[in-house]
Amino acid sequence: MSITYNEKERSFKLRANNTDYMFKVINGEYLGHVYYGRKVPDEDMDWLLRFDESPFTPEKNNRDRAVYLDTTPFEYPCFGIGDYRESALKILDSDGMSTCDLRYVSHRIFDGKPALEGMPATFATEKSPAQTLEVTMKDAHTGLEAVLVYSVFENLDVITRSVRFKNTSDKPIKLTRALSACVEFDTDKFDMITLNGSWARERHIERAPLHHGKQSIDSCRGESSHQNNPFAALCDRNADEDMGEVFGFNFVYSGNFVAQAEVTQHKKTRFVMGINPLDFEWLLDAGETFTAPEVVMVHSDEGIGKMSRIFHDLYRENLIRGEYKDKRRPILINNWEATYFDFNTDKLIDIAKEASKLGIEMLVMDDGWFGHRDYDNSSLGDWFVYEKKLQGGLKHLVDEVNKLGMKFGIWFEPEMVSPDSDLYRAHPDWAIQIKGRDMTLCREQYVLDYSRKEVRDYVYSMIKNILDNANIEYIKWDMNRQLTEVGSAALPPERQRELWHRYVLGVYDLMGRLTTDYPHILLENCSGGGARFDPGMLYFSPQIWCSDDTDAIERLKIQHGTSICYPCSAMGAHISDCPNHLLNRNTPFKTRGHVAMVGTFGYELDVTRIPQEDRDMIPAQIEEFKKYNPLVRTGEHFRIGNMFEDNTWDAWMFVANDKSEALFEFVQVMARPNYRSRRIKLKGLDPDAYYYEESEPDKLMSGAALMNAGINCAKIWGVDGIKGDYSSKILHFVRK
Numbered sequence: 001m002s003i004t005y006n007e008k009e010r011s012f013k014l015r016a017n018n019t020d021y022m023f024k025v026i027n028g029e030y031l032g033h034v035y036y037g038r039k040v041p042d043e044d045m046d047w048l049l050r051f052d053e054s055p056f057t058p059e060k061n062n063r064d065r066a067v068y069l070d071t072t073p074f075e076y077p078c079f080g081i082g083d084y085r086e087s088a089l090k091i092l093d094s095d096g097m098s099t100c101d102l103r104y105v106s107h108r109i110f111d112g113k114p115a116l117e118g119m120p121a122t123f124a125t126e127k128s129p130a131q132t133l134e135v136t137m138k139d140a141h142t143g144l145e146a147v148l149v150y151s152v153f154e155n156l157d158v159i160t161r162s163v164r165f166k167n168t169s170d171k172p173i174k175l176t177r178a179l180s181a182c183v184e185f186d187t188d189k190f191d192m193i194t195l196n197g198s199w200a201r202e203r204h205i206e207r208a209p210l211h212h213g214k215q216s217i218d219s220c221r222g223e224s225s226h227q228n229n230p231f232a233a234l235c236d237r238n239a240d241e242d243m244g245e246v247f248g249f250n251f252v253y254s255g256n257f258v259a260q261a262e263v264t265q266h267k268k269t270r271f272v273m274g275i276n277p278l279d280f281e282w283l284l285d286a287g288e289t290f291t292a293p294e295v296v297m298v299h300s301d302e303g304i305g306k307m308s309r310i311f312h313d314l315y316r317e318n319l320i321r322g323e324y325k326d327k328r329r330p331i332l333i334n335n336w337e338a339t340y341f342d343f344n345t346d347k348l349i350d351i352a353k354e355a356s357k358l359g360i361e362m363l364v365m366d367d368g369w370f371g372h373r374d375y376d377n378s379s380l381g382d383w384f385v386y387e388k389k390l391q392g393g394l395k396h397l398v399d400e401v402n403k404l405g406m407k408f409g410i411w412f413e414p415e416m417v418s419p420d421s422d423l424y425r426a427h428p429d430w431a432i433q434i435k436g437r438d439m440t441l442c443r444e445q446y447v448l449d450y451s452r453k454e455v456r457d458y459v460y461s462m463i464k465n466i467l468d469n470a471n472i473e474y475i476k477w478d479m480n481r482q483l484t485e486v487g488s489a490a491l492p493p494e495r496q497r498e499l500w501h502r503y504v505l506g507v508y509d510l511m512g513r514l515t516t517d518y519p520h521i522l523l524e525n526c527s528g529g530g531a532r533f534d535p536g537m538l539y540f541s542p543q544i545w546c547s548d549d550t551d552a553i554e555r556l557k558i559q560h561g562t563s564i565c566y567p568c569s570a571m572g573a574h575i576s577d578c579p580n581h582l583l584n585r586n587t588p589f590k591t592r593g594h595v596a597m598v599g600t601f602g603y604e605l606d607v608t609r610i611p612q613e614d615r616d617m618i619p620a621q622i623e624e625f626k627k628y629n630p631l632v633r634t635g636e637h638f639r640i641g642n643m644f645e646d647n648t649w650d651a652w653m654f655v656a657n658d659k660s661e662a663l664f665e666f667v668q669v670m671a672r673p674n675y676r677s678r679r680i681k682l683k684g685l686d687p688d689a690y691y692y693e694e695s696e697p698d699k700l701m702s703g704a705a706l707m708n709a710g711i712n713c714a715k716i717w718g719v720d721g722i723k724g725d726y727s728s729k730i731l732h733f734v735r736k
């Protein structure tokens, strides 16, 4: 049993592999948090509870009840009753009051993990099972009921949280803040790690010590965003990749969010995560329900690296679904950076012909094939073929590509509408807007009101028409702008603030329909690069385009940051042309290959026009990718270099789960003179086993020496090694 209830203490203990999480029903029927961290024996539970410690004693100290409420560590704190720290719940009742006071009513423990209605969430599998605890709480004054849902993945150090609300009264209640999780820690000695950036430099790592007050990241853009990823970790001040205690939190959601740590007056930390309360409201009429999305909590007692590997294992087994879950993805060539909008059937077939000869397996036709789209200023919403470009139609093109032995993939941006489109002219009210106000254009487009079923149905019928008329085996689902003037022509005034969340639910509904109706189609999510690289999207698509920045050197940071909580096997990564279109930087074709090999791998260039020497490298590059992809998809990932600390080099490893082989990749960003006799320590090997590097099968090295002393760097940049800036090398270690 990973979840136990102690009747006498009225306490709950959730054991996830090496992690314990404890809370209990305390005086006054509140739910008090006890402990989260490394495993502790059951018999220590009673003194750990410490609720007899002043001022945790409301019945003995009723005159200072507010002190009690402002000090006690709570599982799900409510606004208005004297807890002045960040709350998880705030309401507006039918009298216009914002106070809520949830108290314990009952609980149940059961095997498995229920799905969240209409929303993505992790799920239990036979290989990685889960157990669930639901604690029902109620506010007697308003009749608002909240069910706190905890699931424990017993083989992983993972606990998930979400909350289901129900209005059990006959009067309306509005939720104005309904976060998914609150976790209390007895210390302020934490660093907070977040993944931040902008377009073309997503998920760069930031790390800063907590201090008094609130430190938060959020999105209020309607998507999880380029700027802040819905991830945060709290770690020991001295934690590094390999040691120290780390608590990682990731929100399984693709819209507005907040992640916040607050250091309180007593130098403790309260962490909360959930839908961003900014501009959020949800009306619950009598009997209605609302579910707050899932937060995944990972605990590592061996540094940031182990936290990442736990996230990777969980997402690969318990979040990603579909036919490609455990399969190598087809090696694709995408025409975006090759042609942008300037292509036609002949050009695409020329690219496909050359690509197929080299071993590339799929052609992806990106933006510009529909309506009358010659630039980014028209036709979104008109999902019919632009005959001027695709002479002979889509089926003809797809058939020709299939005849070459290649699959065919296509780009859509289903959530958008261009002002210059038949769709907008017919249904201007289908765009998100506030009647009478100017609408803000962004990339020359508006956002469709996905809270409306008729809008989703229409878009889906157009997409279906395309999919049913040609052999399409891959879709890139793009989303290229954020939301503004958030209003819906279909919602009453008292429900307008629900649109942010209803929009996200609409997106999930359509992605769900698409992946159910077309299970064989490989879906890749994308949002102006990597603005929706989040677990919500991973539930629908086993891969997500990491960034519009395809420069191999910039990708080192982006991919390193992304790997903090997302598996490399889900990172869309392509070899693009040089000089790089964003940075004008030239990097060797080989290095571009080694960096793209970390992810799903593909090409994004005009293969008919690149230098012959680069083209000649492609077949061997593809073989190399195929050889190592099983390790990347299923192995354990270890970060060795860190470009955020030293941007002259980077290195990482993928190690087979049985430790029988390991791939080591090294990129020399800046060559350095006279840099001798140095070693790099490998990670994750079996210390007691002997390994050889594939190019020297007779030279055995112990795992212990490779990890504790390190490989001699002469192996990398010695006489036969790599030379110059931006060069790279891979080494393959095999157990004897």
Ligand code: DGJ
Pocket (backbone or CB within 6 Å): 336, 366, 367, 411, 478, 480, 526, 527, 528, 529, 530, 545, 547, 548
């Ligand atoms: C943004 C994506 O990230 C690019 O890869 C490309 O698909 C463009 N949109 C097309 O408009």
